[in-house]
Amino acid sequence: MNLFSRKPIAELQPESEAQGGMKRVLGAGDLVMLAIGAVIGAGIFSSLGTAAAGETLADGTIVRLGAGPALVFSFILLGAVCGLAALCYAELASMIPQAGSAYAYSYATLGEIVAWIIGWDLILEYAVGNVAVAVAWSGYFTSLLSGFGIDLPGFLTHGYRAVLLSTDPAVQGLMQSAPRILGMPVLLNLPAFAIVAAVTMLLLVGVKESVRANNIMVAVKLLVLTLFVVVGGVHIDTANYKPFAPNGWRGIHQGAAIVFFAYIGFDAISTAAEETKNPQKNLPRGILWGLAICTLIYVIVGFVATGLVPYQQLKAADPLAKALTVAGLGTASWIVAAGAVVSLTAVLLVFQYGQPRIFYAMARDGLLPGWAAKIHPKWRTPHITTLLTGALVAFGAVFADENEIYDLTNIGTLSAFAIVCIGVLVLRVIEPDRPRPFRVPFVWPVCLLGAGSCFYVMLGLPAQAWERFGIWLLIGLALYFVYGFRHSVLRTGRTVAVVPELEGPGH
Numbered sequence: 001m002n003l004f005s006r007k008p009i010a011e012l013q014p015e016s017e018a019q020g021g022m023k024r025v026l027g028a029g030d031l032v033m034l035a036i037g038a039v040i041g042a043g044i045f046s047s048l049g050t051a052a053a054g055e056t057l058a059d060g061t062i063v064r065l066g067a068g069p070a071l072v073f074s075f076i077l078l079g080a081v082c083g084l085a086a087l088c089y090a091e092l093a094s095m096i097p098q099a100g101s102a103y104a105y106s107y108a109t110l111g112e113i114v115a116w117i118i119g120w121d122l123i124l125e126y127a128v129g130n131v132a133v134a135v136a137w138s139g140y141f142t143s144l145l146s147g148f149g150i151d152l153p154g155f156l157t158h159g160y161r162a163v164l165l166s167t168d169p170a171v172q173g174l175m176q177s178a179p180r181i182l183g184m185p186v187l188l189n190l191p192a193f194a195i196v197a198a199v200t201m202l203l204l205v206g207v208k209e210s211v212r213a214n215n216i217m218v219a220v221k222l223l224v225l226t227l228f229v230v231v232g233g234v235h236i237d238t239a240n241y242k243p244f245a246p247n248g249w250r251g252i253h254q255g256a257a258i259v260f261f262a263y264i265g266f267d268a269i270s271t272a273a274e275e276t277k278n279p280q281k282n283l284p285r286g287i288l289w290g291l292a293i294c295t296l297i298y299v300i301v302g303f304v305a306t307g308l309v310p311y312q313q314l315k316a317a318d319p320l321a322k323a324l325t326v327a328g329l330g331t332a333s334w335i336v337a338a339g340a341v342v343s344l345t346a347v348l349l350v351f352q353y354g355q356p357r358i359f360y361a362m363a364r365d366g367l368l369p370g371w372a373a374k375i376h377p378k379w380r381t382p383h384i385t386t387l388l389t390g391a392l393v394a395f396g397a398v399f400a401d402e403n404e405i406y407d408l409t410n411i412g413t414l415s416a417f418a419i420v421c422i423g424v425l426v427l428r429v430i431e432p433d434r435p436r437p438f439r440v441p442f443v444w445p446v447c448l449l450g451a452g453s454c455f456y457v458m459l460g461l462p463a464q465a466w467e468r469f470g471i472w473l474l475i476g477l478a479l480y481f482v483y484g485f486r487h488s489v490l491r492t493g494r495t496v497a498v499v500p501e502l503e504g505p506g507h
Helices: 028-039 042-053 068-095 102-109 112-147 160-165 190-205 207-234 248-262 266-275 279-308 319-326 330-364 383-399 402-430 443-458 463-487
Strands: 062-064
Touching (some): 028 266, 042 068, 042 112, 042 248, 042 319, 042 330, 062 248, 068 248, 068 402, 068 443, 102 402, 112 190, 112 330, 112 383, 112 402, 112 463, 160 402, 207 279, 207 319, 207 330, 248 443, 266 279, 319 330, 330 383, 402 443, 402 463
């Protein structure tokens, strides 16, 4: 009955494809591209402006300070923090090549109750975070349509919460001008719903098809960012770098807490463990190389953006496109906006890929109902949880406000990273002789610095984020004791069937 019972690593080894498991089709290059697809997206194309300029309410109240041109230091700080966590992910991923990511790792190191908390936190990173990505995608897509003279009605491109919390008078006016049903204004973000539905359908077909689509979108986003750097770099005004750090280290710290959303997702590739060829070698390579490439791109883009225009003018939903517009580079601005639509689609794809596999791993352990562990007999994908995730994200995106979600997603992800770092240390102590295809160098300082630095970045988030995170954890613990505690495979000894039925006629 011990809540901290650990699942033996031998039991965490995934089923082979012959046993009905998922197909192993991904190499190290595919994983690096998945990492770039997940990491370079809403953060660099959306939250960069807030991180540079800070956040102030309509009444003048300062919510948090911005980093100014020192935003590049915020990116370097986060690259170091995530690098420490990535080393820990790489060691555990090479030992436990299972689809559950940090959830599976904590089950083997810190016990069932911690694993449940991590799994619950990862929902914030993938499903809830993807709601914000879908809303950001809708904003860019709507702007692109306007460039072609197509203007969608405002009440079909803004969710209820987005209108309710907006400080823009034009958006606030939708509350009165929108059509009403039973006295309630109809405020729905239909483009956000549509893109999530389309991505979900693609993911149902199979992982290799999804990866091919991701690779194409990653190539497009890298070309667009290269265009921004080249065109913007030619027009840099060094006067914009003064003062370089207008709010000192506090601004760099709080800017890092905001733009951390730009980094979430590098761990998404660890959810692909059961679909990776030679995961013991390819997973560490994919995690570490993907993060290193993304950090370098962020530093370069941040340096150009803050040199192109005064950092205060980056405060917009589309900061890179706005920077080019303010600098008088309209054509380049339109191309970057189009690239942002493609980029955000790639993020949606990778996050929608990761969340169902975490549900799948939790259900296989009995902590969620057994139907969540089913594999489609033809496509070999977790089709039920893919559809469930798609439905949750799509309907959330219809009503939500993206700014409300960023902080909650960041704090949940940082807590998961910190626990992974602690898990590596615990496993080194209790199972020191277990084979480790990849080993964290200087394990004690790396792991302790990794966990501590994650907590330090969390301190840069506002009090409201901590309050909502506490409520989220309480809801998760209640669900665990209502269902997971009583149905745990580890505790009850029962098994959960995941092998798909044989394909029948018509398949």
